[in-house]
Amino acid sequence: MTDNVISLEYAPRDAFIPFHNRDQRFAAMVIHRRAGKTVAAIHDLIIKALRCTRSNPRFFYVAPFYAQAKSIAWLYLTDATRDFAVEIRQSELSVELPNGAIIRLFGADNPDSLRGLYADGVVLDEFANFRPNLFGEVILPLLADREGWLLAIGTPAGRMNSFFEICEKAKKSPDWYFLALKASESGIIPKAELDMMRDQMSEDQYLQEFEVSFDAALVGTYYTEQISKMELDGRVSKEFDYDPNFPVNTACDIGITDSSVFWFWQDRPDGICVFDIHHNNSVPLQHYFDTLNSKPYKYKKVWLPHDARAKSLQTGKSTVEQFLEAGFPVDITPSLRVIQGIDAVRATFPQVYLHTRCAYGLEMLRIYRKKWDSINKCFLNTPLHDQSSDFADAFRYLCLVANAETPTAVSQKPSIQEQMKKPQEYRLDELFESNETRGELRHILRIN
Numbered sequence: 001m002t003d004n005v006i007s008l009e010y011a012p013r014d015a016f017i018p019f020h021n022r023d024q025r026f027a028a029m030v031i032h033r034r035a036g037k038t039v040a041a042i043h044d045l046i047i048k049a050l051r052c053t054r055s056n057p058r059f060f061y062v063a064p065f066y067a068q069a070k071s072i073a074w075l076y077l078t079d080a081t082r083d084f085a086v087e088i089r090q091s092e093l094s095v096e097l098p099n100g101a102i103i104r105l106f107g108a109d110n111p112d113s114l115r116g117l118y119a120d121g122v123v124l125d126e127f128a129n130f131r132p133n134l135f136g137e138v139i140l141p142l143l144a145d146r147e148g149w150l151l152a153i154g155t156p157a158g159r160m161n162s163f164f165e166i167c168e169k170a171k172k173s174p175d176w177y178f179l180a181l182k183a184s185e186s187g188i189i190p191k192a193e194l195d196m197m198r199d200q201m202s203e204d205q206y207l208q209e210f211e212v213s214f215d216a217a218l219v220g221t222y223y224t225e226q227i228s229k230m231e232l233d234g235r236v237s238k239e240f241d242y243d244p245n246f247p248v249n250t251a252c253d254i255g256i257t258d259s260s261v262f263w264f265w266q267d268r269p270d271g272i273c274v275f276d277i278h279h280n281n282s283v284p285l286q287h288y289f290d291t292l293n294s295k296p297y298k299y300k301k302v303w304l305p306h307d308a309r310a311k312s313l314q315t316g317k318s319t320v321e322q323f324l325e326a327g328f329p330v331d332i333t334p335s336l337r338v339i340q341g342i343d344a345v346r347a348t349f350p351q352v353y354l355h356t357r358c359a360y361g362l363e364m365l366r367i368y369r370k371k372w373d374s375i376n377k378c379f380l381n382t383p384l385h386d387q388s389s390d391f392a393d394a395f396r397y398l399c400l401v402a403n404a405e406t407p408t409a410v411s412q413k414p415s416i417q418e419q420m421k422k423p424q425e426y427r428l429d430e431l432f433e434s435n436e437t438r439g440e441l442r443h444i445l446r447i448n
Contacts (some may be wrong), residue, residue: 004100005219006050006084008043016040017187019179020047027151027177028170030212032162035181035188036105037153042076042153044222050122051102057101062114062139064386068095073125085224111138111282120148127166128157129386131259133281135161135162156214158367161387164214183210196261220370220379222342222392226349227366235353236362239347243268244276247300250292251333251401253317253394254305255281259387260288261394263361264297265402272402275355279391285319289326302328303401305393306335333397339381341396347397364391 009038013036019029031037042061049059057355061077063069073134074093081088081103087096093105093276105124106113119142143150152166169177183189189210198206207216218224230236243247246266254260258281264276278291299389308319309332319399333354336344354362370379383389 008046009138010039010043011290012040012043013180013188015188015403016177019177020044020169021148022177024175025147025149026170026173026175027179028148028166029151029179029181030156030167030214030262031153031181032183032186032210032212033155035186036127038073040153041153042126043045043080045121045123046080046097048149049097049103050099051099051101051283054120055100057099057120058118059101059112060106060108060117060119060142061102061103061125062108062124062130064107065109066105068126069105069107074204075107085381095373108134114138117142118148118265119143120145120146121147122150124150124152124154124291126154127152128161128163130162131281133259135166137281151165151293156208156212156365157386159214161367163347164433167214170406182212187405209371218367218369220372220384221366222368222370222383223262223345223349223365226346227362230349230352230354236268236356236359238352238356240275240353240355242266242297243273243420244296248297248302249301249398249399249402250301251303251394252288252305252340253390253397254285254308255390259390261359261361261390262288262292263394263398264295266400267402271351271354272398273355274398277358279361285322285326289323289328292328295375299329301401303333303397304330305397307331308332319359324440325423332403336400337353338383338396341400345399348402351388351402353433361391361395365389365395369391 015035020043021028029037029358045059045061045199049057052059061069061071061073070093074090077095078085078088081095081097084098085095086098089095095103097103108124111134113132115138122139122142123427124135124139138148142148154163157163165181166176170178177428183194194210202219204216206221207213208218231368243266244263248264248266248267250262250264252260252262258280259279261279262277265272265273265274276295280287280289280291292299302323304319304323311318311321317325318330320330364387367386368391369384371382371384372378373380383392
């Protein structure tokens with residue numbers, strides 16, 4: 001940097017030159033792996049931040065997870081600005097530029113960290129992995145009063161997510177810049193290398209990651225086969241609706257800073273009818289009390305996750321206690337290892353039929369998949385945590401308790417209502433017993 005001239009050591013790839021020269025406020029790019037989309041996005045942030053003449057300019061980069069932003073984009077940002085940055089604050093992943101502009105990195109896993117802020121420009125990286133409500137409830141309000149710009153980038157992850165919707169909008173709207181870059185057309189990765197990867201990967205995986213296909217089947221999914229069979233059998237229909245002759249159960253996964261999901265079902269002689277779903281993000285429990293009460297259902301049980309016994313620092317009460325005080329008949333879902341719960345879901349799917357109003361939740365189950373180990377090039381035996389996780393967790397709880405035919409430790413214990421009336425004093429063996437799972441024998445440490 002000399003005087004007022006700042007030089008960036010950045011030579012954009014040919015495919016990204018039109019992107020850097022765009023004049024649209026909004027942009028979406030679906031780009032194949034290893035094309036350099038994150039590098040291009042970070043440098044675009046820097047260029048626009050340096051050119052911004054507004055007072056106190058603010059620019060944000062948001063990744064699906066804070067740790068992901070720190071491990072990937074932070075290095076690109078600090079390397080690019082090291083020679084001219086006024087201040088680099090690693091504690092908050094922010095860089096201040098000579099004109100007072102600040103570029104800061106965030107994770108979509110903590111949406112509350114973005115609430116109440118303003119932004120002149122925002123980059124959303126791997127946007128397909130963001131939670132469904134984040135775009136409308138958090139991101140767009142950031143840009144409103146400053147009329148800030150937005151860039152969404154990533155690779156496909158099926159059609160049932162906001163990234164697919166944004167790309168479809170960008171293709172048709174003159175207000176959006178859109179770029180779809182396939183590896184077979186970009187020339188960035190040598191053909192011999194692409195041929196080698198295509199030989200080592202499944203066809204669907206290759207089409208998704210390198211040919212940016214939204215139609216390729218997601219690899220590593222848990223329930224695709226079961227859902228396809230359910231659809232072929234005609235077990236997804238608007239005819240499968242609430243029947244007032246049967247009591248209603250609901251199973252939920254409740255998040256404080258992320259999504260909460262409630263599945264509603266009835267155990268009927270011909271199977272498990274799942275006819276309703278509710279999901280929301282970062283709202284108080286009272287919202288869910290009001291939602292449950294607003295529905296015309298007579299509840300047999302509201303099944304809460306096994307961590308609902310934990311007391312909140314804000315209220316001093318557990319989720320169980322608050323549901324009980326609100327008048328709901330609650331119980332705790334058995335504690336079971338996730339992979340065993342996934343097996344339970346697969347075994348339960350043949351009994352399930354579902355109303356079409358639950359279609360969004362069904363698509364979340366369809367894309368629920370294993371985590372990919374990019375170092376060892378294999379799938380791990382643990383689920384990927386993304387926007388589908390809360391839907392899958394709540395549905396797993398449903399399958400653990402729906403249509404149960406055998407007595408269990410859960411049903412033999414005193415009811416939650418009775419337990420909550422007693423002082424919470426447990427022996428160690430009782431603590432173990434409180435996590436007894438359906439259909440699973442566990443070793444219990446007995447203390448006299």
